[in-house]
Amino acid sequence: MRRLAPVLRQDGADADLISLIKTILAACKEISFRVGQGALSGVLGSTLDENIQGETQKKLDVLANELLKDMILETGLVMAISSEEEESTVAGNPNGQFLVTFDPLDGSSNTDINSLIGTIFSILPAPKNADPADPAIFLQPGTAQIAAGYVLYGPSTMLALTTGKGTRLYTLDKTYGGFLLTQEEVAIPGVTAEFAVNMSNQRHWEAPMQAYINDLLLGKAGPRGKNYNMRWIAAMVGDVHRILCRGGIFAYPRDLKDPNKPDKLRLMYEANPMSMLVEQAGGASSTGYQRIMEIQPVDIHQRVAVILGSRHEVDSCLNYHKA
Numbered sequence: 001m002r003r004l005a006p007v008l009r010q011d012g013a014d015a016d017l018i019s020l021i022k023t024i025l026a027a028c029k030e031i032s033f034r035v036g037q038g039a040l041s042g043v044l045g046s047t048l049d050e051n052i053q054g055e056t057q058k059k060l061d062v063l064a065n066e067l068l069k070d071m072i073l074e075t076g077l078v079m080a081i082s083s084e085e086e087e088s089t090v091a092g093n094p095n096g097q098f099l100v101t102f103d104p105l106d107g108s109s110n111t112d113i114n115s116l117i118g119t120i121f122s123i124l125p126a127p128k129n130a131d132p133a134d135p136a137i138f139l140q141p142g143t144a145q146i147a148a149g150y151v152l153y154g155p156s157t158m159l160a161l162t163t164g165k166g167t168r169l170y171t172l173d174k175t176y177g178g179f180l181l182t183q184e185e186v187a188i189p190g191v192t193a194e195f196a197v198n199m200s201n202q203r204h205w206e207a208p209m210q211a212y213i214n215d216l217l218l219g220k221a222g223p224r225g226k227n228y229n230m231r232w233i234a235a236m237v238g239d240v241h242r243i244l245c246r247g248g249i250f251a252y253p254r255d256l257k258d259p260n261k262p263d264k265l266r267l268m269y270e271a272n273p274m275s276m277l278v279e280q281a282g283g284a285s286s287t288g289y290q291r292i293m294e295i296q297p298v299d300i301h302q303r304v305a306v307i308l309g310s311r312h313e314v315d316s317c318l319n320y321h322k323a
C-alpha cells in the first residue's frame, strides 16, 4: 500500500504543502487517539499538559482546536488560521504562503454517543504582502482552495483528501502511525436512491425543497418513479463520507424557522472543503441557486445552504429551484 507523501508528490504537491498536510494529520492522529479514549480521555488527559499548557479539563472540541492551531502555526508555513472555535483569525508567519481554515470536530454532538465525528480542513493561498491579522485575507471563494480534506474518527480513522487531482481515501494504520492509500480514485455514482436531510425541519424549508423531498417520499408511485431510502448521521463529515463511498444526496437546506439564522453549515470550513472533495469525485454541490465553490465569502463564519452528492440527483433537486 502507498503512503501519503509519495501520492501527494505524484499529484504535484510541493514539499511545503506536503509538510503542512502532514502536520495537520499529525494533530488529527492525536485527536483520533483522544476520541478513541472516549470518556477515559479526561482521566488520561494529563499527558496533554505538554501540548496545550496544562488545560487538561477542556472538552474534546476545544482540545482539538488547540492542537490544530498550535501545530499548524508552529510550521511557519502559514500566514494565519481560522477555526470554528475561534471568534477571529489567528495570525502566523507574515511570510507564510498558506492559510488554513478548519472545523476541529464536526458533528460534536456525536462525541457524547460514541458516534462518527471528524476534522474538516481547507488550505488557501496566502495573499502576498498582506496583514496576517486581517481576517479579510480568508475571504476567497472555494475555487481558490489548494487542498481540502477531512479526517473521520470512526471504527477506523480515515482521511479524504484532494489537491485538485481527484479525491483519494486513506486509512490510518495505527500499527505504523501513518495514513495508507486505500481508495485511489473516489467516483460518486451519478444516480442514487438515498437522501440525507434533517426531516424534522421540513415544514420550515423553502417551497422548492419541500416539493423535492415530497416527491422523493412518494417513491415509486410519484414523479421520480422509484423508492428512496433515508440516512442521517447528524455529522456532515459522516454523511459526506457515505456519499463519497456509495453516492447519495445530502442537504442542509435554508430553513425559515429562525429568520436571523436561515442557513446552518459554515461556508469556509464545512461547505467549501466538502464541495471540493465531492466535485473532485465527480459529484455536484450547490446552495440550490449557486455553485457553492463560486460564492464570494463576506465573513469567515458565514453560513450557507448545502445540497451535494450524486450529480444527477443534485441536478434533479436544482430543477425544483428553477421552477
Ligand code: FDP
Pocket (backbone or CB within 6 Å): 105, 106, 107, 108, 109, 110, 198, 234, 235, 236, 237, 252, 264, 265, 270
Ligand atoms: P454539529 O452542529 O453537531 O457540529 O456542523 C454542523 C452539524 O453538526 C453538521 O455536522 C451536521 O450535519 C448538522 O450540524 C446536524 O444538524 P442537526 O442538529 O440539525 O441534525
